Amino acid sequence: MLKVENLVAGYSGIRALRGVSIDVAGGEFVAVIGANGAGKSTLLNAISGIIRPTSGTVALDGHQLEGKPAHVIARSGLLQVPEGRQILPDLTVHENLRLGALARHGRTPDFDIEGILKLFPRLEERLKQPAGTMSGGEQQMLAIGRALMGAPKVLLLDEPSLGLSPLMADHVFSALVQLHSRGLSILLIEQNVHRALEVTQRGYVIDQGQVVHQGASADLATDDSLIQHYLGQEPATA
Amino acid sequence: MIAQQILNGVITGSIYALFALGFTLVFSVHRVLNLAHGGVFMVSALFAYYLVTSGVSIWVAAVAAALAGGVVSGLIEIVALRRLRRFPPHVMEFAALITTLGADIVIINIGHKLTDAQTVRFPFGTFPNVFFNLLGLRISFLQIAVLLTVGAMLLFLMYYLYRTPVGLKLRAVASSEKAARLMGVNPDAVYLQTFFISGVMAGIAGVLIALSFNSISAHMGEPYMLKAFVIIVLGGLGSIPGCVMAAIFFGVAQTLCVVYLPPGAPDIILYSLLFLVLLVKPSGLMGSAAAISIVGRRA
């Protein structure tokens, strides 16, 4: 479904991605893990068109997307729950959700506003509140809800559990599992490594802008030395 | 006389609102102070003037001028602002001051060449010169047209911004461009649209004001720019009804000052008053603290 090949991208002189290949089959749930600064968010942004890749390809259902503007990519069904949530602070919760629906582009959605509110009841009490004044966790729910409103073909999540209470994180993860079981393809970036490898089918480990490991999530999860090695910050005294 | 003067003030204020609405729209949505707004306003008036003098009826000319204003304003967005949006807001907001000022200088000087630095006016009788007597107050057909246009623009903007999907996109882009793009909104299209509408409004204002004051000259937009600044702030940024209210408040205050104070004093009182209003209510008459602008500071 989503096929990323040899993606290279960076920021004025800095090469943050050095040829990453990743794919997500239809209905697959895939994790990407890596240390701070490994290039995970850059990968998502390069896929979504927020930054323009220097080379490599991104294909969704066989349609080439690399180099297209972000809004075109979003409309084609690749929807991101971005790092830092990026909710629209001046719009109300309700308006944020309505905006999400604009990305549908003719696809039939699994969720309408009711559905989202059922998934995240906390949002219901806050419908008329400007999204910028909500607590961190509430904003995270909104960001996920908004992406779901757009009837994604592949959902890209950048650390969705960030800032969520354990209960709420459970809730989100089980929601993701549920979405996956309904057939949604999901690419998940997560720092809560154990949780991520628990719920996903396959995983990639990236480091210094390259894929250094991949395999079934269950296998990765048991490889403790691997995780210790690639997920740590270099020693503070280095 | 006082009743007549208050009516005069309301009309003067409506004329300010006419000019300021398009300016406010661009500011409230994109945080850009479009210094070329006065230029667009002038170009439209001049365009209508050429059409009318070559035999086109004023109604057709007004529509054409409004469209011309929209097109010029859209061009300004493409030429002078589009590339700037890649930069962080505080960089973009300041740079935009200069690029739009540059655009204004270009437009004004083209107008200058076309009019040979002279003031022109619509031929006499272009607009029916009819007066009504209402309860002892004199009001012209043109003045009624101004009032109605301001009302129509206000309603249109409120409907457009808060009741249509396009308005939702517009406010989304205003709130965070990156996030809006991630939701499939094309910011370029949204910006262009805002500028087009703002230009159309400037165009309508240009024609009506040129008709009202019998004059079209290259510099006709300049005195309104200062007023427009004052009005968007007084009204509370981002508040479209606030803009109209502030304009009318300002128009009435100005008229009464002119009438009852010795020559030269009105400006002192008026601007001191503005200063005081801002001190008492730091976010304008109708503004909420949340709408505080960030020109010069990071979002």
Place this chain on the structure above:
Amino acid sequence: MNYFSQYLPLADIFLLALGFAFSQQVVLRAGVFSVATAGFASLGAYCSAILVTTYGWPAPAAIAASLLFGTAAGWCLSLPLARLRGIYQAIATLAFVQVVIAVMLFATSITGGGLGINSIPKSVGTGTLLAAAIITGYVMFAMQRSGIGRAFDAIQQEETVAAVLGVSIRRYHALAFTISGAIAGLFGGLQSLNTYTLTPSSFSFTFVIMVLGYIVVGGRRSAWGPVVGVAFLTLLPELSRGLAEYRPIVTGIVMIAVMIFLPLGLADTFILSLKRRKRQGNLVEGGTHVRSAS
């Protein structure tokens, strides 16, 4: 000799504008969107002109008085404006500028009203202006490198952050206003003793926009910003003189082009690219960090 002396007024224009540009830059650096420079300059200019023509003060004393007057005005204005931010601050200061103009027009017996003050003896030459500009420039540089510069930067970029780190916004805003007022008052005084005449419209809305233009075109951060911006905007009309009446059109187009491609301003962009080059040099030196696989 003759050839150079014919451009001497250009040097005067440049130096005066530079002073006003510094005054404008101080406030912008501190995150204050004030356009009060025009008002301070007007107060300083009238102060010197009146003291010299009406009261026969010697020029240096009059200029010192302008400096003090500007300083005091800056400080006074900072008190009520502490509550305002962003564009609200800009408009409040614009109102201040308009009030100053209106008062100058109104107080005919003191200021000559719309007639202005004519035949002010010229007692300030290029040398004095140069000295004033150099001293001001030095203060700007020094400030940049001191704790004041750091505090200003922090306030300008993230006021809340600055506050929770112990930076007193009120105090630093007052400082910025005061310095801005002092510089503008000083150069206002110098201007009126350099250009013979003074009218209220010398420091109007047009002046406000022009002075902002210097900073935006030159750069808002570095102390070179005003120098480059003023040089660019005062030289441009002279360099394009051959274009006759198309001159303003070309000026406008050049302004758009420069800002579109260098939105940080000429000097800031240049300095930033120098820094970037240095940084990349460092990276190569230190080698890119690669984790050794053990």
Place this chain on the structure above:
Amino acid sequence: AEFLITSITELTGSLASQGVPLSRGMKLAADEINASGYLGEDKIKLVQLDNGSDRGQAALLVNQANASGSIAIIGTATGYVSHSIAPLANELKVPLMGMVYSVDLLKPGPYSVKITSSDDSHTISLARYVTDVAKPKRCLIIYANDNPGFIAQYKTFREYAEKQGIEFIGEEAVSLQDTDFSALATKITALAPDCLHISMTAPGGANLITQALQAGMDPATQIFAGAGFANQQLMKVGGAAVENVVVSADFVPGGVNEEGKKFSTDYEAAFESPAENWSAVGYAQMKLIAYGLKQAGSSATREMLLDAIRNVKDVPTILGAKGVMSITDRLPEYDAAIIKVKDGNFVNAQ
């Protein structure tokens, strides 16, 4: 020899509406002088520079004109700019041929010269007309308070007319940029004067009159104005509303003598717009310089030129009601033309 003359006027910027006709007038005169061989073998080379309506640029251009060896500078159209360059011209010892009304221009030294007669003589001609011919009862003054010329004008007018027993019921200030006079118009209607003296530019003034009439001002109210009104813009903007407005001017439209008539036709032919007050002033200034150069001869220096025109008696000119002018110590005198709008055209009122 070739005499280099530099004009420094407002060809662009906010004051260009005065600077442009002025510089066209002098261009016309210079071409005419060169073509007619008025100076024999000698020619005039006129370089026309634009000060962008800015004082700083004007000062720079004065220096350049001096450095390039100009025998005289003509300029500028407005007091705001002229007053700031007169001291400089005197310092550099280059004759500055100014066209502003205020006598203050002559104060900085012997190198500044005027072509128009003083405000006072102008305005007093008008005031005399008002007191002797029109004889209104209650006069209201309206003036632009952001221009030195207009302020001086209304003060002189009021002072003279008041002495002659005219009653003034008030003074109202406007700004040159104003276009909305609704408040003032209603106030004028309520005050019901029978005479308005307006000191401002033609388009603004015409607009003010139109709005006052719309607000219900008595159409019989007599209206008087200074030379700011003396151009076609008045009728273009004001139309029927400005009928019968009386204006004091340097130039009677159409000309009062052969030269003036020829100037009017030539100007219209050359620039496709009718000659007006400022173009006539520019033309007359250039002609006066040529007159001076002719007196001073081929080897004329700046000082010789100045000497030749410092005091002249009864030279023909296109300005004034009679078409002759005298100059006493750099201050010209000619009877101001008092003209009136009749059927959309200016006619001599006297």
Place this chain on the structure above:
Amino acid sequence: MSALRLEGVSKSFGGLRAVSDITLSTPVGKITGLIGPNGAGKTTVINLITGTLSLTDGRVCLGDSDLTTAEPDAIARHGISRTFQNIRLLAEATVLDNVMIGFHRHEKASFVSGLLGLGAARRETADIRAKSAELLQRFGLLRYADMPAGNLSYGHQRRVEMARAVATDPKILLLDEPVAGMNDVEAGELGDLYQELAASGIGLLMIEHNVRFVTRMCEHVYVMASGRMISEGRPGAVMQDPKVVAAYLGDKHAQG
């Protein structure tokens, strides 16, 4: 002992009572936890302590000083420092400059000496630069020193925030989700650093959703829900409190 104490602190936004009658104390030399479900009011508490929001009710004291109505900058000068949940760096300033501004409250050079570029001001600047570099080294950020802070990855930006807060040499350090966005290994590294800070005599108040981390780090934990304090005590005990399990942990995490 100059502990931070909150007594009956409340805050309302319009009709919403976001924080209601909270009493807690943060002793120096120790790490105290503040946990609770999303929207419980934890960040609001920090905003109230640092003066970013004004209290509706209650008192905030540091040692003998009453800070209830003090301005944010005055509170900072009393020695309270914080990080932000939604990272707030001077995005275009370099990482080094971001940390240097943290030293502001200890600067001694006068305005005049700064404006005139006197030796005192210059020496102070050099001194601060050296100390900032040291701090960056401690947080493993030295190689990013010349980068604009906004260009760092999320996790690294968090570290810059901490380095900046530590630079103020605080008595009390308030950390709002310091290890959000970090995996366990990274969190562990930072944890060691916090323990060093506590050992050096600083009082830390930490909001965190990483329960394992909180359990390991804190000696005392407060739990908020819907603006109220619902539980407090040693982490082991608190994590088994049924109220906490129900409101915050969910059954899955209720191991203690």
